[in-house]
Amino acid sequence: MIRIAxxxxxxxxxxxxxSRALNGIxxxxxxxxxxxxxxxxxxxxxxxxxxxxxxLAPDHxxxxxxxxxxxxxxxxxRSAVVARMFQDPRAGICETMSILENIAIACxxxxxxxxxxxxxxxxxxxxxxxxxxxxxxxxxxxxxxVALLSGGQRQALCLVMATLGPTKVLLLxxxxxxLDPGAADLVMRLTDQIVNASAITSIMVTHSMRQAxxxxxxxxxxxxxxVVLDISGTERAGVTIEDLMQLFRRREGVDLAxxxxxxx
Amino acid sequence: xxxxxxxxxxxxxxxxxxxxxxxxxxxxxLDFPDLTVEGSFPLGAAVxxxxxxxxxxxxxxxxxxxxxxxxxxxxxxxxxxxxxxxHILASILTAIxxxxxxxxxxxxxxxxxxxxxxxxxxxxxxxVRSFYAPLVLLAVVxxxxxxxxxxxxxxxxxxxxxxxxxxxxxxxxxxINVGRMIVVGLAIANGLTGLSGAxxxxxxxxxxxxxxxGVIVVALASVIGGTALMPSRSIAGQTLACVLxxxxxxxxxxxxxSSGALGLTASDVNVVTAxxxxxxxxxxxxxxxxxxxxxxxx
Numbered sequence: 001m002i003r004i005a006x007x008x009x010x011x012x013x014x015x016x017x018x019s020r021a022l023n024g025i026x027x028x029x030x031x032x033x034x035x036x037x038x039x040x041x042x043x044x045x046x047x048x049x050x051x052x053x054x055x056l057a058p059d060h061x062x063x064x065x066x067x068x069x070x071x072x073x074x075x076x077x078r079s080a081v082v083a084r085m086f087q088d089p090r091a092g093i094c095e096t097m098s099i100l101e102n103i104a105i106a107c108x109x110x111x112x113x114x115x116x117x118x119x120x121x122x123x124x125x126x127x128x129x130x131x132x133x134x135x136x137x138x139x140x141x142x143x144x145x146v147a148l149l150s151g152g153q154r155q156a157l158c159l160v161m162a163t164l165g166p167t168k169v170l171l172l173x174x175x176x177x178x179l180d181p182g183a184a185d186l187v188m189r190l191t192d193q194i195v196n197a198s199a200i201t202s203i204m205v206t207h208s209m210r211q212a213x214x215x216x217x218x219x220x221x222x223x224x225x226x227v228v229l230d231i232s233g234t235e236r237a238g239v240t241i242e243d244l245m246q247l248f249r250r251r252e253g254v255d256l257a258x259x260x261x262x263x264x
Numbered sequence: 265x266x267x268x269x270x271x272x273x274x275x276x277x278x279x280x281x282x283x284x285x286x287x288x289x290x291x292x293x294l295d296f297p298d299l300t301v302e303g304s305f306p307l308g309a310a311v312x313x314x315x316x317x318x319x320x321x322x323x324x325x326x327x328x329x330x331x332x333x334x335x336x337x338x339x340x341x342x343x344x345x346x347x348x349x350x351h352i353l354a355s356i357l358t359a360i361x362x363x364x365x366x367x368x369x370x371x372x373x374x375x376x377x378x379x380x381x382x383x384x385x386x387x388x389x390x391x392v393r394s395f396y397a398p399l400v401l402l403a404v405v406x407x408x409x410x411x412x413x414x415x416x417x418x419x420x421x422x423x424x425x426x427x428x429x430x431x432x433x434x435x436x437x438x439x440i441n442v443g444r445m446i447v448v449g450l451a452i453a454n455g456l457t458g459l460s461g462a463x464x465x466x467x468x469x470x471x472x473x474x475x476x477x478g479v480i481v482v483a484l485a486s487v488i489g490g491t492a493l494m495p496s497r498s499i500a501g502q503t504l505a506c507v508l509x510x511x512x513x514x515x516x517x518x519x520x521x522s523s524g525a526l527g528l529t530a531s532d533v534n535v536v537t538a539x540x541x542x543x544x545x546x547x548x549x550x551x552x553x554x555x556x557x558x559x560x561x562x
Contacts, residue, residue, distance in 0.1 A: 080439055095431075
């Protein structure tokens, strides 16, 4: 479970560039729920994820994971309970290392880092198991450098790395936005598959209204650092992409010319 | 080139191979341009010389040089991580401070080691001819250090260190304390450099406060030149390239100086080195024509 209580964050405080990124956000995500987050640029979506991941510290408020106050934990400590995926397919992996070495690094996130050789037969068989489930044939390329993989393959690998150990929270920061449509669909399918199988508490930020409604069981919309829409269950089931767009336009107070972009 | 000059080049290349291994760890693996070696190399020499003159045995003195070098690395890490000073500047500050500290340690600008028992004397006692003793010992030490570095970089901890250098954001997201990796990496790199300084001083027969000048450029020439000439994707291949790069560099310099045709003298070494490094940096990696020649020869 994630609980965000009264979180405020202002960038460039006291300067001409001052901007209020998060404005008293209160959000509780029960264990195992998959929440999608939408909102325009600057609405605070990525800031929210960075607050949960520990890359940013709130000015006020608390972040709790399973009742544990992690607000003051640095990123590397928080990573024991929070896994995340980045938008840039290069951000989540070490390109010069092999697939197996990347998996070894990810494995140590939730289990003690080994003093001995990192690549053991056990790790190899674990990697084969998990990668084979993707159906991309990556399990046959364990010793290939990650630099040889396509964007979609890298994000699929990142997904496996993020969910390798027992993780309480998974943060997905527009993790399909940099991929071509085919690869994006593939990675979303794998995301659903892995998230459903492990019942991990997940928050996905997306620019796509379709993705926001088709995946997960709850959708929230952020606007100017506040939660302005929070729908789930039957209410959410009745909402169409059109409805969401209407609401989006009303909130933004502008008629977005690039609706098509958002509807993809 | 005489056999004497050739063996001398091999010995010096091996001794500086340890600095090259250290600089490989900082520059290549950690992506931390560490110039501390300019100070930690003479520091190792100074500490070992002072101890040996005081009657401490040569092996203990060499071990102390490793510790002293590692502490110098920690000082740079402290300046960078705690005082938030830019990495390269932090290392320059440590190096410049070490110049004074080295003078304090030795109490004078240099200490002669001709009348004390060095590690090479112990090797001679094992039956190695006096002329080859430094070569044999240095080769053994360098091979051991290289294998230790290879092994370390393949452990879980070593992988974390590599990730911290290659992609700090990813490293943090995977529970790696990047700051701690910098501390560990700088300590190891400068420990190796301290050992190198001690072994070099014992070979030379003296420790001198100015012996650190240009060490970083030589180390870079070895790392950049070695990995450009012998490109490899494996860690073991890269560390081997660094050590061989260090030896090749010395042999190349010795050749250049011994061939009268070029008209070079010993005082031209630094400019030749700088030009070599500049060329290697200008044409990085596989675009350098030489590696292609290497591949075509297979």
